[in-house]
Amino acid sequence: MATIVATHERAAAAERILRAAIALFRVRGYHGSSMRTLARGLRMEAASLYYHFGSKQEILFAILDRTLDDLLHGVGRAVAAVEGPEARLRAAVRFHVLFHAHSQHEAFLSHSELRSLTQGNLRLVLIRRDEYERVFRGLLTSGVRAGVFQVSDVRLTAMAILTMCTGVATWFSDRGRLAPESIADRYVEMILRSVKRCPKGSPS
Amino acid sequence: MATIVATHERAAAAERILRAAIALFRVRGYHGSSMRTLARGLRMEAASLYYHFGSKQEILFAILDRTLDDLLHGVGRAVAAVEGPEARLRAAVRFHVLFHAHSQHEAFLSHSELRSLTQGNLRLVLIRRDEYERVFRGLLTSGVRAGVFQVSDVRLTAMAILTMCTGVATWFSDRGRLAPESIADRYVEMILRSVKRCPKGSPS
DNA sequence: ATACCTACCTAACGTTCGTTAGTAACCCAG
DNA sequence: CTGGGTTACTAACGAACGTTAGGTAGGTAT
Incomplete structure (x- = not known):
């Protein structure tokens, strides 16, 4: 099923972002961390994060x-x-x-x-x-x-x-x-x- | 003595800034606080803070x-x-x-x-x-x-x-x-x- | 009166911020 | 082979950021 695979991959990507965000926010704090820095750690562009999270x-x-x-x-x-x-x-x-x-x-x-x-x-x-x-x-x-x-x-x-x-x-x-x-x-x-x-x- | 008064006033102003910064950083965090917000609380302009502190x-x-x-x-x-x-x-x-x-x-x-x-x-x-x-x-x-x-x-x-x-x-x-x-x-x-x-x- | 210093101001600099719009590559279903 | 959905991309927006340059009002010293 495409949908099942899709939602699974999607959840996995969101999970990867959360893990990276946890590590980054921990070191630099929320306001000290930028979406661009977070994205760089994930080898992504900042804009791509907005596909997974609204903000x-x-x-x-x-x-x-x-x-x-x-x-x-x-x-x-x-x-x-x-x-x-x-x-x-x-x-x-x-x-x-x-x-x-x-x-x-x-x-x-x-x-x-x-x-x-x-x-x-x-x-x-x-x-x-x-x-x-x-x-x-x-x-x-x-x-x-x-x-x-x-x-x-x-x-x-x-x-x-x-x-x-x-x-x-x-x-x-x-x-x-x-x-x-x-x-x-x-x-x-x-x-x-x-x-x-x-x-x-x-x-x- | 002008110099003594001057240095005293200067120290008092710096003290005022520190107190306001403590309160602001406490609530919003260092990176979440801007020099402009800090200055506003002191009824100053942000640039004036640089007379008392280098950064x-x-x-x-x-x-x-x-x-x-x-x-x-x-x-x-x-x-x-x-x-x-x-x-x-x-x-x-x-x-x-x-x-x-x-x-x-x-x-x-x-x-x-x-x-x-x-x-x-x-x-x-x-x-x-x-x-x-x-x-x-x-x-x-x-x-x-x-x-x-x-x-x-x-x-x-x-x-x-x-x-x-x-x-x-x-x-x-x-x-x-x-x-x-x-x-x-x-x-x-x-x-x-x-x-x-x-x-x-x-x-x- | 003049010159100076202090303590602020306005204006602006270049950078970075969160976020949005529009688009291209990929994957799988039909 | 084609079409739609998924997941990323590039480019750019306006706003806010820390900071600097330069000016000015008011007090003090001479």
Whole structure:
């Protein structure tokens, strides 16, 4: 079928553009990257990009939109796979760290380039980001209710955990000292240490 | 003295420009901000900015240069004021959080706009940023040697602490629920909980 | 009063930007 | 062999960019 092949090729070309855009925006930023530079990396002309995307903004939104989808589905699957607040928080943190190492560049963009989105696109992205953050607040709250966590402020702790793990995307390197799995393990330990209720008289 | 008044006025004008640039770059990013937009906010013409700064890049560098200075001197003063690894780490974390709340915008820029610096300027900034990070690694190492801290990886823990506190600059709001002091207190607690050696069998 | 300096201005330079119009090469169906 | 759709191209648009040249009003020093 021509149509099936065609749509497949088309999707593949769009995918190639998105991958190149992720790499370029990561290094130079959205406003620092031009359609001509993006096209050059793909051995194309700038005008040809407009066959696949309606605008530069549409490319940025496509990247962030998909990344937010991946984050939401990923964390959903991660917490659903285990039971209990502690195991679920471990799974969620682990997923978040691994995602920010493996999908480092798009994860970075979905924080750093929010300001480059148009108002409408920003709204759509923020709705899902809030949803994502609510997952972590929910896990902390359940843990506190169950008596296994002890945190002075759920919202603040959730922000602290998320920004700490999100930071992995800014410094992680494939050729670095630590593998994503090692980083995730250690982050999980650090975080659990700071939210777990201390059995007897707490050190603080 | 004419010269003293003159240099003072000149410095004040430059200061005004820097403050406006911090606010603008924060919202739109360096490449997303134009000299004309910056000038409009100051009720000036774009060309007039070149009387005070040689280029747009020079403005960005001036912001980051001074911010790095403030960070280095600030953390130096903070740790020198107390004794012992734990008290010093508390002081350093406390300073870092307070700085990223009070000087939120320039602190944010000194992380997000590193990529907009020219190669030479970037080098100068990174040298001092590395120096700053070394302070935290040093505090962790002393604590481990003294037997009061227990961390699996000093470098990783330092990065985790720094990115977590740095994140405050991205979400803090003057009109938010928590005052900088409260945030700092709680961050200090969370971090100390996760690096302090547990007296008997650790929870992990 | 004159000369000078400071701090701004207007006007314009050449370049690059995102984007559109129109077109040519290719591929597969009939 | 022909025709239509797909995917790229060349060329160009107007706008905005960072920056420079040159001028001018107002204060200060002599």
